[in-house]
Amino acid sequence: MTRRSRDVNPSDSPPTMNGGGTINDIARLAGVSKKTVSRVINRSPLVQQETREKIEALIREVGYVPDPMARGLAFRKSFLIGMVYDNPNAQYIVNMQEGALDSLRGSGFELVVHPCDSKSDDYIDGVRHFVLQQRLHGVILVPRVSEDSALVEMLQQVGCRYARIAAVSLDEPARMIATNDRQGAVEVANYLESLGHRHIGLITGPQRYLSTRERGAGFLQALAKRGLELPATHVVEGGYTFESGVACAEKLLALEPRPTAIFTLNDEMAAGVYKAAFRMGLSIPEQLSVVGFDDSPLAARLWPSLSSVRLPIRDMGSFAAAMLIAADGEARSVPLIAPHLVVRESCQSPV
Structure with a gap:
C-alpha cells in the first residue's frame, strides 16, 4: 500500500531564494518569522501593512527573488496563468494578452496561451490537458470559449479558478467581466x-x-x-x-x-x-x-x-488577470465596462 503524503500548507513551506540571501536572512533582519515573510512574498492579506512594507523594502534592498520551482512545490501548482481562446481576430488576442501581462508584471506569475478550435469535438479535453499539465493557478477565458458552459463545468471539476470575459454576465461577479x-x-x-x-x-x-x-x-x-x-x-x-x-x-x-x-x-x-x-x-x-x-x-x-x-480590450485582459491572482478573501471590485462610440472621419450625412 502506498502512503499518501499530507497536503502542504504554502505558509508552512516557505520558498527558498536564489538571489542575494535567503528567506531566513529577511526574517532575521525584519524581526519576523519565516512564515510572515512567505505570506508577504505570496501576497497573503494576513499581514499588517506596516510589516508588509518593511519586508518588501528589505527584499528590494537585499535583491533576492523567490525560487519559482520551490514555490510550485510548496503550493503544489505552478505560478502560471493560462489564456484560452478561439478568436479569428489576431489583434484582439494580442491586446488581451498585453492587458493580462500588465497585471502579472512583478507578481511572480507568468502567462501561457492555449489557442483552440471550439468547433472541434475534443477541444474541452484539450483544455483539460493544458490546465492539468501546466498545473495552472487559473485561466482567462476569452470569447467565444468563455460562453461555453461545458468548458466552465470542466474547470470547476478539476478545481481550476477562472475569469470569464463575455458580452453579458454569465457567472458570479468574482468570475465575470461583462463587456455590455x-x-x-x-x-x-x-x-x-x-x-x-x-x-x-x-x-x-x-x-x-x-x-x-x-x-x-x-x-x-x-x-x-x-x-x-x-x-x-x-x-x-x-x-x-x-x-x-x-x-x-x-x-x-x-x-x-x-x-x-x-x-x-x-x-x-x-x-x-x-x-x-x-x-x-x-x-x-x-x-x-x-x-x-x-x-x-x-x-x-x-x-x-x-x-x-x-x-477596452487591454483593460479587460488586465482585469481578468488581476481577478485570478488576488489572494483568497481579498476584496475585489467588479470592473464596469462601458463601450462607447468614437466618432472619426468615416461617417457623414447621406448626399
Whole structure:
C-alpha cells in the first residue's frame, strides 16, 4: 500500500531564494518569522501593512527573488496563468494578452496561451490537458470559449479558478467581466439614424458568438425604436475577418438601392468594407459611411479614419488577470465596462 503524503500548507513551506540571501536572512533582519515573510512574498492579506512594507523594502534592498520551482512545490501548482481562446481576430488576442501581462508584471506569475478550435469535438479535453499539465493557478477565458458552459463545468471539476470575459454576465461577479456590447451597438444605431441614413447595411459575426447576437440585436432594436426596419437582405453574416468583410460588403453594395451606411461588428470587417468600396469606386464617407466595433489600432490607421465602438480590450485582459491572482478573501471590485462610440472621419450625412 502506498502512503499518501499530507497536503502542504504554502505558509508552512516557505520558498527558498536564489538571489542575494535567503528567506531566513529577511526574517532575521525584519524581526519576523519565516512564515510572515512567505505570506508577504505570496501576497497573503494576513499581514499588517506596516510589516508588509518593511519586508518588501528589505527584499528590494537585499535583491533576492523567490525560487519559482520551490514555490510550485510548496503550493503544489505552478505560478502560471493560462489564456484560452478561439478568436479569428489576431489583434484582439494580442491586446488581451498585453492587458493580462500588465497585471502579472512583478507578481511572480507568468502567462501561457492555449489557442483552440471550439468547433472541434475534443477541444474541452484539450483544455483539460493544458490546465492539468501546466498545473495552472487559473485561466482567462476569452470569447467565444468563455460562453461555453461545458468548458466552465470542466474547470470547476478539476478545481481550476477562472475569469470569464463575455458580452453579458454569465457567472458570479468574482468570475465575470461583462463587456455590455449591446450598449455600444445602440449608440451606433442612434448616431447613423441621426445623420439621416435610412438605407443601412449590417455585417455581423458568426451567430454562434454571443457578441454577434448582442451587438446585432442592440443595433436592430435601436433602429426599430427610431422607425427603421432593416430588410433581411441588408443583414449579412461575416466571420469577424477582413476577407469576410470584403465579401459581405460586395453583397450589400450590389443592392438597389445601395446602403448609404454599413455597420460591421468588428474593425477587421470594416477594413474589408473599405476595400470593397475602393474596388467599386465609392468614396468614404461621401458615398458610404462605415462604422466598426472594438476601436482597435486599425481604426485610427485606416484612411479616412474609422468611427468605431471603443471596447477596452487591454483593460479587460488586465482585469481578468488581476481577478485570478488576488489572494483568497481579498476584496475585489467588479470592473464596469462601458463601450462607447468614437466618432472619426468615416461617417457623414447621406448626399
